[in-house]
Amino acid sequence: MTAKESRRLRELEEENAGLKKRLEQRDEVMRRTLASYLTDEVLEEVLEKDRSVRIGGERRVVTMMFTDIRRSTQLSESMNATDFIEMLNHYLEEMIEIVNAWQGNILSFVGDAIVVVFGAPRPNEDAARDAVACAVAMQRRMPMVNFWNAAHGYPNLSMGIGIHTGEAILGNIGSQTRAKYDMIGRNVNLASRIEGFTGDDEILISTETLEAAGDQVILNPEGERWVRPKGIQTDILIHQVVGYGSRMIRTEMPEPGRPDPSDAVPGSASEAAGSPETFEWRDLDEGQFGRKAE
Numbered sequence: 001m002t003a004k005e006s007r008r009l010r011e012l013e014e015e016n017a018g019l020k021k022r023l024e025q026r027d028e029v030m031r032r033t034l035a036s037y038l039t040d041e042v043l044e045e046v047l048e049k050d051r052s053v054r055i056g057g058e059r060r061v062v063t064m065m066f067t068d069i070r071r072s073t074q075l076s077e078s079m080n081a082t083d084f085i086e087m088l089n090h091y092l093e094e095m096i097e098i099v100n101a102w103q104g105n106i107l108s109f110v111g112d113a114i115v116v117v118f119g120a121p122r123p124n125e126d127a128a129r130d131a132v133a134c135a136v137a138m139q140r141r142m143p144m145v146n147f148w149n150a151a152h153g154y155p156n157l158s159m160g161i162g163i164h165t166g167e168a169i170l171g172n173i174g175s176q177t178r179a180k181y182d183m184i185g186r187n188v189n190l191a192s193r194i195e196g197f198t199g200d201d202e203i204l205i206s207t208e209t210l211e212a213a214g215d216q217v218i219l220n221p222e223g224e225r226w227v228r229p230k231g232i233q234t235d236i237l238i239h240q241v242v243g244y245g246s247r248m249i250r251t252e253m254p255e256p257g258r259p260d261p262s263d264a265v266p267g268s269a270s271e272a273a274g275s276p277e278t279f280e281w282r283d284l285d286e287g288q289f290g291r292k293a294e
Contacts, residue, residue, distance in 0.1 A: 057171020062119040063131040063163060063209060064183065064191035065104065067095070067138070069112040070158045070200050079154075087154045088112055091145050095138055102134035107182055117183055120170045128165045128212035135161045135203045136244040142201065160202050162195025165209040193229030194238055201249065203241040210239050218243035 069075075069091070076084050095114060099106055103124060104116040118134075119127030138161065146156045166187030173182045190206070198204050202223075210217060223240025242249055 057169050057173070059167055059169055060120060060123070061165065061167050062117050062170065062183070063127040063165045063212070064168065064188055065114075065116040065118065065131050065135065065161060065163050066192045066195035067114045067116075067159055067161045068195055068198075070160060072112045075155060075157075083154065087149060087152070087157075090148060091157060094141050094145050098137045098141060099134060102130045102137065104131065104134055108180075117168075117170070120183070121181065128163075128209050129214050129216070131163050131165075132203075132205060132209065132213045132217050132241060133244045135163060136241065136247055136249060139201055139203060139249045140247065158200035160195055160198025160200070160204075162191055162193070162198055162204050163209050164191035164194055164206040165212050166190070166206075189231060190229060190236070193232065196229075197227055197238060203249070204238045205241055207237050207239070216245045217241060218245075218248065 069088075079087075091112075092109070092114070096106065099114070099116055102118075104118050105120065107115045107117055109115075116131075116134075118124060118131040124130065139159065142157065142159060149156060164187060166185075168183040168185040168188050170183045171181065173180060173184070194204050194206060204223075205213070205217075210219075218241065220240040220242045223242070224237065226235045226237055228235050
């Protein structure tokens with residue numbers, strides 16, 4: 001090998017090393033950015049299969065969840081900004097923990113609203129069931145959220161949740177320089193509209209979600225009603241969920257210092273069974289809200 005060839009080989013090796021380092025740095029940035037929104041399982045799949053951002057998507061049947069804090073605008077205007085953000089961040093932290101435990105993927109935060117999809121990016125045949133059970137767990141956590149609020153001098157919060165199952169377009173939307181994983185389509189709008197019909201501490205689901213979620217969903221018979229969502233040409237039937245399995249939505253405040261262990265999820269402060277690594281999952285109806293990944 002000539003001196004010129006040897007020098008060129010060293011240059012190529014240095015270029016490859018530099019490229020590898022930049023790819024590793026890019027992956028670390030992606031991991032930090034996505035880690036707050038995706039479960040570890042899905043995050044690994046996204047990083048493994050999509051090292052470069054590809055704009056485009058696919059049509060898939062998924063279950064979509066929209067949540068919103070009731071009267072949040074009035075609260076934001078009446079509270080000190082720092083206090084409001086602290087209260088909001090604590091609420092979101094609690095809700096994110098539960099969504100992650102149920103294999104939901106948070107697509108965005110719109111103010112205090114949370115947009116979640118079940119069944120994407122990775123397919124999940126139990127997406128509707130997981131979404132409804134997740135919603136019940138979220139509402140069951142709200143008394144603890146408000147217990148914390150009261151201890152800090154903050155007002156009570158109430159949340160509405162709307163869920164719908166249907167086909168949506170999902171994928172990376174944007175440009176090569178700025179893109180996000182998101183969903184669009186008529187059914188996404190419908191899920192958002194269903195949430196708009198919710199009242200305080202209420203979960204409303206579409207008939208499509210009810211049929212796909214299985215027989216452990218507990219409904220309030222008097223909560224069933226026909227509505228005409230804005231932008232939808234026909235009336236739809238929505239159903240009020242009041243429980244899942246043996247777990248009913250509570251409205252009473254928990255006893256001070258005594259959180260309900262049935263609301264614990266892996267890694268939470270109230271989980272007495274140990275760390276997520278040593279946690280032994282129990283059946284869905286035995287009191288543990290959380291879903292064992294296949």
